[in-house]
Amino acid sequence: MYDLELERVVSEIKKREADKVLLQLPDGMRPFAYQLVDAIEKSTEATVFLSGDSCYGACDIALTQAKQLDVDLIVHYGHTPMVKHPEMPVIYVHASIDVNVDKMVEEVLPSLSEYKVIGLTTTVQHTHQVDEMKRKLEEKRVNVQVGKGTGKTPLDGQILGCSYMTAINIMDKVDVYLYIGGGRFHPTGIVMSTGKPVIVANPYNGQISKISEDDLMDVAKRRVAAVTVARNAKKFGILVSSKPGQNNFEKAVELQKGLKEQGKEAVIIYMDEIKADHVNNYSEPEILVNTACPRIAIDGIDGIDRPMLTINETEVVLGTRTWESLWGNSYME
Numbered sequence: 001m002y003d004l005e006l007e008r009v010v011s012e013i014k015k016r017e018a019d020k021v022l023l024q025l026p027d028g029m030r031p032f033a034y035q036l037v038d039a040i041e042k043s044t045e046a047t048v049f050l051s052g053d054s055c056y057g058a059c060d061i062a063l064t065q066a067k068q069l070d071v072d073l074i075v076h077y078g079h080t081p082m083v084k085h086p087e088m089p090v091i092y093v094h095a096s097i098d099v100n101v102d103k104m105v106e107e108v109l110p111s112l113s114e115y116k117v118i119g120l121t122t123t124v125q126h127t128h129q130v131d132e133m134k135r136k137l138e139e140k141r142v143n144v145q146v147g148k149g150t151g152k153t154p155l156d157g158q159i160l161g162c163s164y165m166t167a168i169n170i171m172d173k174v175d176v177y178l179y180i181g182g183g184r185f186h187p188t189g190i191v192m193s194t195g196k197p198v199i200v201a202n203p204y205n206g207q208i209s210k211i212s213e214d215d216l217m218d219v220a221k222r223r224v225a226a227v228t229v230a231r232n233a234k235k236f237g238i239l240v241s242s243k244p245g246q247n248n249f250e251k252a253v254e255l256q257k258g259l260k261e262q263g264k265e266a267v268i269i270y271m272d273e274i275k276a277d278h279v280n281n282y283s284e285p286e287i288l289v290n291t292a293c294p295r296i297a298i299d300g301i302d303g304i305d306r307p308m309l310t311i312n313e314t315e316v317v318l319g320t321r322t323w324e325s326l327w328g329n330s331y332m333e
């Protein structure tokens, strides 16, 4: 169960004397929305609106909606701050979830036995227990390293789909990473960014699994194929998202210039969310360059009918980066 931090949220709304509040919740938390609105409105004078658009990360702060609704405050659940100076006060609530650390440690220990040093990583929902996890693993004689919080991941051990600096910063010291969390999205990024294997301890279903570099061969083949096709392509569409933490307009202009200097045709296509229906109607570009969330290009969007590159992969096409400097080494940064 998420820690909704209702007391803190109510206290902040009162302290700031906010009359109107915009509540942003990731999809997984939306079943709690009415409960939250009701609790906030009963405890404060504020009127609460729900943002109905995407809330994929802290990159996705609903500033435009907030301005249109003329709210005094955004309450954003599920992420840590990413946008440096949002033009609107924002309260971030981590939406922490407690893990049974003793049980998790017992279950994962056999999978760690062949490694000397492990790097502990997790998402914001579990970072409040990183110290406890480290301590309990050390009690079992496991040598644990935790990367210091930095940049887009301010909490120790925290990783994001687009930033693995806490893992990268300790990669020379560890043999394997232990990722606490659900799904393959984040641990796949760890392997792409460090080249090291990852043991996944899923606290939601109790399953322990492993992602190794072999598992990533499919991803690597797809990425290399996209770069290879792009080298010979003539027409490029450079996608720019207006989402505050995904907007890379200046980089898009730089890539456009580089592509044009190589005799390619490149046009910037500006939008909020990158959706297949909208993009596919631009049928002329053979290659799409995605300057928004890098995972859109790597993991793909259903229905996109052409190869799509990340910024870094486009720089490989331009010759300003090498593929070797990316794969297993800062792929997303």
Ligand code: SF4
Pocket (backbone or CB within 6 Å): 056, 057, 058, 059, 060, 160, 161, 162, 163, 245, 246, 292, 293, 294, 295
């Ligand atoms: S840019 Fe992508 S991976 Fe990064 S926080 Fe936003 S949605 Fe998540």
